Amino acid sequence: MDNAYLADLSGAKKKFGSIVALDGLDLQVRPGELFAVLGPNGAGKTTAISLLLGLQQPDAGTARLFGKSPQLVETRRQIGVMMQEAALAPELRVREQIDLVASYYPVPLTPEAAMELTHTTALADRPYGKLSGGQKRQVQFAMAIVGQPKLLFLDEPTVGLDVQARELLWVTLRKLVNNGASIVLTTHYLEEAEALADRVAVLAKGRVLASGTVNEIRSLVVRKRINCSTTLTVEEVAAWPEVENATAVKQRLLITVNNAESVLRRLLAADQNLREVEVRSAGLAEAFVELTQENKV
């Protein structure tokens, strides 16, 4: 067990009845990083987090937090948690919810400071049950950070947030990382991982398909996109052997290729009127779709 990892899942297996949720999963979180866990529904993201939080035990393999069992409350005093589904007491006011969670930690922020950091000060005296879905998520975020944890687990933190609230949350996450905290984030939003993550793991069927920096994941997918205005027809271009796929979009041609340079040469030679050429690497979204599809998820 390497204590350099804040959270460490090694060869973790977990079955629910006949369903394999985790199939020998390895995940390691290093100090000071924002680590995004991506994957389609049922990939095992939430199960992986549950093992690291000590909510469930792996059938095989190990789950460690700060080199120790996550089931020890001492270990968990160094983490903050925001879960996907948690119906908090609707009768308690926002400040009270945050105060309650703060009481679990040795050196917490004041509820006021946590609310200021998460832009929820205006909600302080509102009963939790009267908040909108997005406001509830913001309050849960305040509860996750109030203990000044070294490691934050955020399960789909921005689901239900409007664009502005999401941007504010991102800014706070960056500040927390700059201040030395580490963050594990599961998300459906690829742009969230792209915008925030130092490292990404793509999960499918309870295994890690790929992990690395956003750029590394992206480069696993060699395909490029050429977007151009041309007099050539879709059928002509699609027939070229180097072209994987071609579609016409509003009198422009969108061509997916493995070798952009050779297709570009051929385009330029075939069409003297070729205009507005753009070549783009696949984004994380394309990489994600491709990685998970190749594994027939």
Added chain:
Amino acid sequence: MSAISAQLPNQLADSAVMPTKRLLRAYFTEAKYETLRMFRTPAFAIPFLGLPVLLYLLFAVAIFGAAIRNDLNAGLFMFAAFALFGVMGPGIFGFGMLVANEREHGLLTLKRALPMPPPAYLVAKLLMAVMFAAIVMATMFAVMPLGHLHFSFAQFFALAAVGIFGALPFCAIGLFIGVRATSRSAPAFVNIIYQLMMHASGLFYPLPKFLRAIAPVWPTYHLQQLFFRVVGVPSQGSAIIHIAVLTGVTLLLSFFAMHRLASKG
């Protein structure tokens, strides 16, 4: 954004060690908010805090007041009935329905993931139920003179103890239901047990002979007998056995419930 960095301390807390003072504060805070939320739920607070005393005033003062004036034991019987009725409710409902709900809707999972001291969840609910029982006993004592009842100091404290500690077995029964039932079935189970315990134990009226034989299976019966002993109404069985049964029910059901809670959540 400089405002944000200004609020963050330069270094993150480097210790996972919780000073005893803060640990106690965690328990206190959990209990405080558990009690507060129940006070803020009128559907919970009003019936459990208000009904016992209202029903006592209705039956023992308004309707049967004249009859009871001449029959001290009847007056004490009614006092015991409504006081114990009040003591049962918060424990069995507070644990039974809330635990089932909080298990199912993720609150308990979140608390298990957070560094909440593990016993704090149950201790908070227990203190809430005991606090409600204490309030019920206090209001019953307050209206006691209207029912022409007078207790000695010793009786007063003994009754308060019976009422307050008497809430514990009902907490355990509620907890046992709460860890096994779904949030939809819990109200049904809680109500069935609650009604059975009230009506099949002889709490409100003397039972026919065939029911009297099985009354001792209900904790309410034992609590009622203890109550009778304190105030000098003829009672059945020995106090030691009553206390042993109530303690046994509390410990046994809590043990099974907590075991299941720890292993399955």
